[in-house]
Amino acid sequence: MSHQENIHVGIKSWSADARPREKMMQKGARHLSNAELLSILIATGTKQCTALDLANQLLSMCNNSLLQLGKLSPIELSTLVKGIGDAKAVAIAAALEIGRRRSNELPRHDDAILSSAHVAALFRPLLIDLPHEEFWILLLSRSNKPMAKYRIAVGGVHQTLVDTRLVLKHALVHLASGIVLCHNHPSGNLQPSKEDKMLTRTIIEAARLMHIKVLDHIIIAGDDYYSFSDENTLEL
Numbered sequence: 553m554s555h556q557e558n559i560h561v562g563i564k565s566w567s568a569d570a571r572p573r574e575k576m577m578q579k580g581a582r583h584l585s586n587a588e589l590l591s592i593l594i595a596t597g598t599k600q601c602t603a604l605d606l607a608n609q610l611l612s613m614c615n616n617s618l619l620q621l622g623k624l625s626p627i628e629l630s631t632l633v634k635g636i637g638d639a640k641a642v643a644i645a646a647a648l649e650i651g652r653r654r655s656n657e658l659p660r661h662d663d664a665i666l667s668s669a670h671v672a673a674l675f676r677p678l679l680i681d682l683p684h685e686e687f688w689i690l691l692l693s694r695s696n697k698p699m700a701k702y703r704i705a706v707g708g709v710h711q712t713l714v715d716t717r718l719v720l721k722h723a724l725v726h727l728a729s730g731i732v733l734c735h736n737h738p739s740g741n742l743q744p745s746k747e748d749k750m751l752t753r754t755i756i757e758a759a760r761l762m763h764i765k766v767l768d769h770i771i772i773a774g775d776d777y778y779s780f781s782d783e784n785t786l787e788l
Contacts, residue, residue: 572604586618587611593643598635609633610644619775622648623681652677664696668779671732671770674701679736679772685712687735689719691728692767699726714751716758723764731759733769742778744771744785752780756787 572588581589590607597603610633614620621644624632629641636644665671671690679686685707691699702722705712712735723731733755735748744752748771756766768781780786 586616590644593647594636594640595643601635606633606635606640610636618648619680622652652681663698665690665692665698665732666696668768668770668777668782671734671768672772672777672779675734675770676772676777679734680774682736683738684708685736685738687712687714687733689722690732690734691723691726692730692732694729696730696767699728714755716755719755720758720762720764723759724762728764730765730767731755732767735771737771737773740774742771742773742776744769744778744780749785753787 572584572591575588576584576592584592587604587607590610591603594603594606597606601609610629611617611621613632614624624645626638626641626645629644630636630638674690675688678688686703687705687707688701688703690701693699700722704718704722705714707713719731719733722728733752748769752766752769759766766786768779768786770780771778
């Protein structure tokens with residue numbers, strides 16, 4: 553079908569199993585492409601483009617990456633593609649934020665943290681889109697079940713100043729047995745810096761005096777992560 557033909561046909565004239573909304577009702581969200589899901593949020597098209605056309609254009613402008621799309625503000629979204637105004641841009645940004653918050657929820661209290669990948673998956677939605685560094689902690693019970701997580705510090709592009717006393721304060725208030733440290737590298741560099749290593753050692757030594765164990769330090773960098781525990785550098 554040519555672009556000009558598509559202008560006159562429109563989504564409402566498509567078969568039910570091809571229309572994104574009906575397809576989602578019949579088959580579920582997992583059977584829709586990213587563009588189809590996005591077109592549901594966009595809801596309506598223009599005289600020249602269907603909502604699905606606009607969705608494909610928007611994704612194309614973001615290299616077909618939802619991660620890149622998620623970095624855009626509503627203002628940026630509304631100016632990127634003609635036909636996506638303020639209301640559509642806000643709806644898209646709100647849906648992406650809900651996805652981030654859903655991923656950010658702590659696991660159920662009866663689910664133990666079993667691996668570095670588990671921790672990375674928990675913190676990645678919080679940190680992956682940030683242009684600056686943030687330092688967080690995850691507090692664990694004796695059986696490695698999550699108790700709470702806290703943002704300890706917000707820094708610049710390359711460094712964050714962390715007060716070890718705040719880390720221990722939260723751990724002591726919750727009577728935590730273990731702590732997992734986590735921060736991001738906006739540059740995308742996976743390797744820990746000299747300062748990262750020094751901070752890790754400082755917190756480990758301070759926590760040891762309180763009989764609290766630092767189980768890992770995760771660095772989130774883009775789609776990947778570095779684990780001090782996995783790399784056997786936790787106490788080097």
